[in-house]
Amino acid sequence: MKLILWLLALFAAAVAVTLAAKNTTGRALIEMPPYQLELPLDQFIIGAVVAFFVFYILVRFILGIFGFSQRHRHKKTDEMLLSGLKAYLEGDYVKSQKNTAVALKLADSSTAKAISAVIAARSAQMLDEAVARDQYINTALTEAPDEKSLCLAAKTEFLLKNENYQEALKILQSLYSEGGLQSTAVLQLELEAQQQAGNWDAVLELTGILAKRQSVNKALIKKLKHDAQIKNIRSKATDLQSLNQYWQHISPLDKMDSKLSAAAARAYISLGNCNMANKIIESSVPFTWDDELIELYSECLDYHVSRQIECAEVWLRAQPNNAQLLLTLGKLCTYCELWGKAQNYLEASLSVQPGQKAHFALAQLNEKLGKHELAMDHYNKGLQLTLKQLN
Secondary structure (H helix, E strand, O other): HHHHHHHHHHHHHHHHHHHHHHOOOEEEEEEOOOOEEEEHHHHHHHHHHHHHHHHHHHHHHHHHHHHHHHHHHHHHHHHHHHHHHHHHHHHHHHHHHHHHHHHHHHHHHHHHHHHHHHHHHEEEEEEEOHHHHHHHHHHHHHHHHHHHHHHHHHHHHHHHHHOOHHHHHHHHHHHHHOOOOOOOHHHHHHHHHHHHHHHHHHHHHHHHHOOOOOOOOHHHHHHHOOOOOOOOHHHOOOOHHHHHHHHHOOOOOHHHHHHHHHHHHHHHHHHOHHHHHHHHHHHHHHHHHOOHHHHHOOOOOOOHHHHHHHHHHHHHHHOOOOOOHHHHHHHHHHOOOOHHHHHHHHHHHHHHOHHHHHHHHHHHHHHOOOOHHHHHHHHHHHHHHHHHHHO
């Protein structure tokens, strides 16, 4: 339609010029020393119009050639980039690297260059071609500085794959120095780097930030926080003051977590602070009835053992068939040389749930009572259960 309108306009202009030329009697003189050309005015006008249209068509033709070349380049870039991305998702990393490398060379925009470079680098990483991988990233950093964060994030990920968390953290710090709100992906990379470095305080800080973001796996972040808390407690098991400070700052709700309480109790036991370890256990057991905590209750024994027996017997009223609780009571009574009660509790534990630990505890008790044959029998039964579990 547009072409038809142009043709109609052209014919109308030609008719108008022809009609005007019939009524024109003047002459046009074109002088360019030493040459001189004199034409009737009507011929001059027609020639000028024709020259204009020829010039216009020639210019459009030249621009069309360049425009076609540019469009073809963009189309080729898109084809190579999409083909490379598809190949990457399909696991064809050789094809992906080849096509995205072509797209990287053809691309004009920074975004296309950066995306092409990152996909090519990821493909090279999967093919264990470290030199090519780094070359793609460096090319993108040079030719697409506007997309620096994307390229550096990919580089950080590659470093973390090789557990080079020191260099990864340096790159992340360079990103942070530019200011602004950091993306969730960058924060997750730092989280992984801090985990590798064993900086559990930093891990906990990052999980707190990420928990407020929408585009994260909340369950995973919660688990990572939980694991970091446990490892942080373990890392402070050599310094009572640090352990006290950390445990005091943990929320009451988190302290009710059985795994966290068990880690703290073990840390205090390793430092010889049985009083604090038992307080943690006594606060948590009535709510969690965790076997690990109940077992730990008999591992740190001091002059308060009689009080521990009283506390455990109170628990037993609520959990009369708890095999681990019966075993713990048996051990506590053995320590206090309450032989009869110890034997009753240990045998009750075995009747609820046969276990090698209860058999070994009964064997040790019978040894102290001079019942060596009975002790040997329990040792054998405990060993059989142990071998059965190993198989």
